[in-house]
Amino acid sequence: MDKVINKEEETVNESGLNFVEQEIAADLAAGKNGGRLNTRFPPEPNGYLHIGHAKAFIMDFGAAEKFGGTCNLRFDDTNPQKEDMEYVNAIKEDIHWLGYDWGDRLYYASDYFPKLYELAVRLIKEGKAYVDEQTSEEIARQKGTPTQPGTPSPYRDRPVEENLDLFERMNKGEFDEGSMVLRAKIDMASDNMHFRDPIMYRIIKTPHWRTGDTWKVYPMYDFAHGQSDYFEGVTHSICTLEFVPHRPLYEHFVKELADESYCPRQIEFNRLNLTYTVMSKRKLLQLVKEGLVNGWDDPRMPTLKGLRRRGYTPSSIKDFVNRIGYTRYEALNHIELLEHSVREDLNKTATRVSVIQNPVKLVLENYPEGQTETMVMDNNPENPAEGTHEMPFSRELWIERDDFMENPPKKFFRLSPDKEVRLKGAYIIKCTGVVKDEDGNITEIRATYDPDTRSGLPGADRKVKGTLHWVSVPTAVDAEIRDYDSLFSVENPGAFDGDFRELINPDSLKVRDNAKIEPWLAERVKAGDNYQFQRLGYYVVDPDTTADHIVFNKTVGLKDTWAKIAQKN
Numbered sequence: 001m002d003k004v005i006n007k008e009e010e011t012v013n014e015s016g017l018n019f020v021e022q023e024i025a026a027d028l029a030a031g032k033n034g035g036r037l038n039t040r041f042p043p044e045p046n047g048y049l050h051i052g053h054a055k056a057f058i059m060d061f062g063a064a065e066k067f068g069g070t071c072n073l074r075f076d077d078t079n080p081q082k083e084d085m086e087y088v089n090a091i092k093e094d095i096h097w098l099g100y101d102w103g104d105r106l107y108y109a110s111d112y113f114p115k116l117y118e119l120a121v122r123l124i125k126e127g128k129a130y131v132d133e134q135t136s137e138e139i140a141r142q143k144g145t146p147t148q149p150g151t152p153s154p155y156r157d158r159p160v161e162e163n164l165d166l167f168e169r170m171n172k173g174e175f176d177e178g179s180m181v182l183r184a185k186i187d188m189a190s191d192n193m194h195f196r197d198p199i200m201y202r203i204i205k206t207p208h209w210r211t212g213d214t215w216k217v218y219p220m221y222d223f224a225h226g227q228s229d230y231f232e233g234v235t236h237s238i239c240t241l242e243f244v245p246h247r248p249l250y251e252h253f254v255k256e257l258a259d260e261s262y263c264p265r266q267i268e269f270n271r272l273n274l275t276y277t278v279m280s281k282r283k284l285l286q287l288v289k290e291g292l293v294n295g296w297d298d299p300r301m302p303t304l305k306g307l308r309r310r311g312y313t314p315s316s317i318k319d320f321v322n323r324i325g326y327t328r329y330e331a332l333n334h335i336e337l338l339e340h341s342v343r344e345d346l347n348k349t350a351t352r353v354s355v356i357q358n359p360v361k362l363v364l365e366n367y368p369e370g371q372t373e374t375m376v377m378d379n380n381p382e383n384p385a386e387g388t389h390e391m392p393f394s395r396e397l398w399i400e401r402d403d404f405m406e407n408p409p410k411k412f413f414r415l416s417p418d419k420e421v422r423l424k425g426a427y428i429i430k431c432t433g434v435v436k437d438e439d440g441n442i443t444e445i446r447a448t449y450d451p452d453t454r455s456g457l458p459g460a461d462r463k464v465k466g467t468l469h470w471v472s473v474p475t476a477v478d479a480e481i482r483d484y485d486s487l488f489s490v491e492n493p494g495a496f497d498g499d500f501r502e503l504i505n506p507d508s509l510k511v512r513d514n515a516k517i518e519p520w521l522a523e524r525v526k527a528g529d530n531y532q533f534q535r536l537g538y539y540v541v542d543p544d545t546t547a548d549h550i551v552f553n554k555t556v557g558l559k560d561t562w563a564k565i566a567q568k569n
């Protein structure tokens with residue numbers, strides 16, 4: 001079971017380098033590969049990138065930047081049954097969004113299909129590969145177990161010429177999918193299961209989105225990956241820990257091409273796992289296809305598109321990855337730390353605005369009817385250089401329904417009968433009563449204001465314990481608020497043995513369609529802009545926003561739960 005990280009791990013040495021960077025620095029100092037550094041990020045174009053992929057390519061591109069090297073973007077497009085140009089374009093967009101660029105170093109595994117095929121033919125000729133006609137189930141059984149050696153395939157010793165003929169005919173499409181595979185002849189008794197005659201090629205008759213019908217056989221990851229690294233001049237193949245058992249096979253195949261003058265090196269680090277989140281691409285695809293979320297960019301998804309739509313910033317994601325670091329053991333990281341990172345970032349940059357999510361009308365009985373004043377609001381107290389904006393004030397205002405209680409508990413410092421509070425940036429008011437409908441629901445709150453307590457006047461120094469945000473009724477603009485929470489209701493849904501869909505949080509999305517926003521905000525909304533709603537949290541303008549329908553997504557609340565978790569541990 002994954003360890004839950006309860007504090008920021010110490011993952012760097014005195015020089016400020018994590019262990020992967022230390023390995024790279026040592027190789028460069030030793031003059032390996034001529035002192036050259038070339039990393040790569042090799043996504044499969046069969047889905048959208050999630051934050052775990054971001055951790056990977058932050059390392060790939062970041063290490064190249066730090067040590068003056070280069071980083072390739074290479075699409076591992078070896079399975080045309082699952083790939084789509086939509087995913088290619090989305091992956092490029094996500095990498096650019098986080099601030100990285102591959103320049104002229106864009107590649108595809110399909111670029112190397114001719115070379116890989118030639119290498120496979122060479123291995124057949126050298127007696128190192130053979131065509132197997134067993135079913136996938138038979139091959140799996142015949143491989144044995146970790147404690148029992150495998151048994152040779154009945155086709156393992158077929159003649160070279162027969163293997164060459166069959167492999168060529170496989171590629172011409174003469175055989176059905178699944179009827180034959182090309183296997184490497186290595187060691188059926190190896191302690192490493194990956195060495196027990198791994199499959200190199202399988203038959204796929206689906207046309208490839210780049211190469212069309214040219215190929216009917218496609219290389220497996222373990223055969224294609226290391227060779228593609230070699231063809232591109234990659235020096236460091238940085239990947240996640242599940243590839244540790246694959247490393248000997250990576251090196252085995254690479255050495256069919258490489259020598260001491262240049263040889264790619266594989267280094268593994270831990271994956272990024274988050275509480276209350278699934279990171280399996282298969283499960284994420286299932287959520288999308290079954291309509292359990294609203295697409296790959298649903299703000300509840302851990303995809304970079306989902307995080308962007310939720311209002312997360314590139315800086316906050318990089319900060320989070322830097323805090324959790326890179327280690328050699330798997331861990332389950334608290335999502336509260338990710339929220340802490342975005343909260344810290346938005347606190348510095350987000351403009352403060354007044355928005356009422358659950359409005360109730362407040363009427364100031366002694367304020368002149370028809371009168372309007374202009375109040376001045378700070379755009380961001382954390383950065384005075386961002387200036388101020390104006391906000392209209394009138395006799396009738398909207399306030400949050402939760403900011404009033406008729407019979408409050410002792411430490412309720414908001415509005416209640418005969419109690420005073422300050423309206424932010426405006427006056428101190430005192431509640432005088434309420435108006436209710438026939439069912440006893442409060443429809444209006446009545447109050448009086450103290451004209452000597454307007455902000456900026458001497459009376460503004462008078463202290464009261466509560467401060468409420470507000471919006472003027474005559475100028476308020478309607479908006480929709482989408483309040484997002486974790487998609488899953490348990491800490492580690494990925495470890496659940498049953499149907500993970502049973503763990504979906506029924507309250508992961510709440511929609512408020514009667515919010516009231518100040519006019520200054522309504523005039524400026526643009527998809528992707530971040531704001532702090534006074535006293536409520538951080539929100540972002542959703543792409544669904546139109547001139548007649550303004551939509552905000554909740555990014556994160558103001559309360560920092562990470563500090564409490566970190567303190568406990």
